Amino acid sequence: MAKQEISKAYDPKLHEDGTYAAWEASGFFNPDNLPGERKETFSIVLPPPNVTGTLHMGHAVMLAIEDIMVRFARMQGKKALWLPGTDHAAIATSTKVEGIIFKEEKKTRHDLGREEFLRRVEKFAQDSHDTIVGQCRKMGASLDWSREAYTLDAARNRAVNTAFKKMYDDGLIYRGHRVVNWDPIGQTTISDIEIVYKEVEATLYTFKYSKDFPIAVSSTRPETKVGDTAVAVHPSDERYAHLVGKTFENIPFAGSTITITIVADESVDPKFGTGALGVTPAHSLIDADIATRHKLAMRQVIGEDGRMTAEAGSLVVGMTVNEARAAVVAWLNEQGLIEGEEKTMQNLATAERSGGVIEPIPMLQWFIDVNKPFGRGTIKSLTQDAVRSGKINIIPERFAKSYFDWADNLRDWCISRQLWYGHRIPAWYRGEEVFVGTEAPTGEGWTQDPDTLDTWFSAGMWTFTTLGWPDETADLKTYHPTTILETGYDILTFWVVRMVMMTTYLMNEVPFKTVYLHGLVRDEKGRKMSKSLDNIINPLDMIEKYGADATRLSLVIGSTPGNDSKLSEEKIAGYRNFTNKLWNISRFVLSSVGTLDDRPGESVTLADRWILGRLSEVTAKVTGHLERHEISIAGETLRDFTWNDFADWYLEIAKMQKSENTDRILVHVLTNVLKLWHPFMPFVTEAIWKEMGKSEFLMISEWPISGAVSDENTAKSFVLMQEVIASIRNLRAEYQVEPAKMISVVLADAGMHAVLESQAEVIKHLARVDSLTIQSKAEAPEGSVSAVCGTTQIFVPLSGLVDPVKEKVRLTKELDEAKAYATSLEGKLGNQEFVGKAPAQVVDKMKQNLAEAVDRVKAIQTQLSALS
């Protein structure tokens, strides 16, 4: 025991890095090395951070919550695995690196060539990875680094190719010419969820294709109309019924020649515009669907470069879409075909990463067919069933609705991307031949598909590829399905749904049993943290300033799953104060006790019984909360116990008790408090543990078991004592009484008399009075003031100091309050319906309260009459 050397304030910097290094060196982050026989497993995969830079507060929340979960499980004696990794984030990383290269060298990826570009991206990804991994360590994350994975490493590539081939063989992956979201800036297809909509003003033009054409159509994009092949109307629209089925051939339109068929389609809103929709099958996903239903021709008038194609005709060929729009509008004006112009607000589809305006363009791409039956159902049905059946449980529950909104509307997923950084599609072509396999085909003349897979394809397989799939490894058997997936709710549709899709199909089981969704961290004004607002609170800065433990606590206490939380530096500073409090509690215990024997000690005094009972109660509560993933409440419960009960009350009382038995209790409570806090604040608790001279890590110590809860009388007696002390303090403060004045405590209850008598020394000490008399009969000393707590009255003799008039006013006010309360209780208890229907417990409690209230009224009245 090192009494004197313990520093006055806890300095995280002196402990954190060293402690983490020691944990890591111990090998206990790897469940294979954990001591004892561990039957139950707990597994969680780290949602892999993108290798696009550094960690932000969102990552910090994720790491804090997951570390709490895994440390708790580890201490509970489970085989606890938390598996780390990073995500290559194809589009995000490519875009970022392309941006850097362009800024520094004014070169595009095409200038560099595929090989050189990939070399650059890999260098960037490696640097970013190293930063991220370092940051995870700073946070104290007990990740099993020996199992670390990368979404784009060789093992994952083999898994991805295996999955692709299997899906292709089952007919679930197909290659097709379809309208996809094309990003002309990023030069790649993107999926629906990678689109962000921006509200912009647009002009809605209403016009006819030609003077003779019978129907006017409306469009904000007249330039695409050179690609129209039909006009769709609602089947019940009588205005156009006579035209349905007719075809108008070779209409000269804006330098092109178009042929338009009139079709009837349910999807058309007869109330919008003219009730007729000009169908552009090649450049609108909706129109493409209409075209499929009516077997309409498709004319591509916009190319991959975002310019009008030769097919678009002589007027606009080679123009950008914006130039073409102006040209077509000018042409329409010249021809006098415009019937109306209207300003409207429009949601413009842009690519999340590059910012490019999305052009729907027909292209030959790879897709996953979500509706094709393969024996156990379809991808879509399996995805729906996983949650509907209860095999996956979502916290908070309401997000199940978002899940179904997405799963129920699942559409074929375009998985090919025209990027270089990613898993290359394992398909090879030779003329008309297509080969799909995990390895290149033998023979001459094969060329591999130049495209790569959507990053979510490999991310969707994360829970099992990290455990060794496609090999049937021991890890896979032991840890899959994983126990829980913890991630931000903003990623539910991106990732969670994709994981369920891929896992239910490939593994025939769910990827995880529970999904815990945390909220977003916002700044103190509730805004998203962003570079442009310059309101980013960097977790590393906070760790540097306040320590990792304080940073962690500020992120998990006071926030609930699925709800956003606001973070301010003051909050973190507040928890820094708490880590210091815990440090000082320990400093006191360690420097004052004569024994470090961790045996509970015997409950000799009221305070002993009380603190041991409270500890037991709190242990049970915290354990329950953590098991139900109620992290915030667990933390608050512990904080309350640690600071208010243990430090402020028991420690103060222990200073007077000074016995070996008290020492034992102090050590026992401290030991348990450290264990209970460890998942939340691993560094400071481990540091204290070390100061206690423990040879083994706190990290692998056993989670405390709740013992006997103290009886009701103990709790009641202790609370009474606390109230008496508080009342005496108040009276002393209010009337500025010297400590040497006599205090009398008058009791209405003989049982409590004995209790207070036995605690006289404690009361005297904590209330700071020199003498104390405890009586069982109310005899108000002359000229004294009083306070009432419960059925007990406290008198402080103050002859000459008190203004009887003021005192009377005060007491009268108190009397009124007590009477009003008693009356309200009487009223309730007089209500037969209430007494008949309310649970007995509630009624009994109210009766008891009423009895106390009546006593209280009497006591105040006695005091009042003594005054006059």
Place this chain on the structure above:
RNA sequence: GGGCGUUUAGCUCAGUUGGUUAGAGCGUUGCAUUCACAUUGCAAAGGUCGGUGGUUCGAGUCCACCAACGCCCACCA
């Protein structure tokens, strides 16, 4: 257009299945403090739980409607 969330003390938020007089932290105010901790202690002030109805013996909690704010999805061409 569809869906979801939030609304409780000056601020940030808890409040499990409806059940005593609604809680915490921060902030404010007052007092204290060489004795583990000023990164401290003790206490006080501060709320008719967004509004209106309803169900119930009993509603912050359940239901309906309304309002404000926020988010997600769809994209009317």
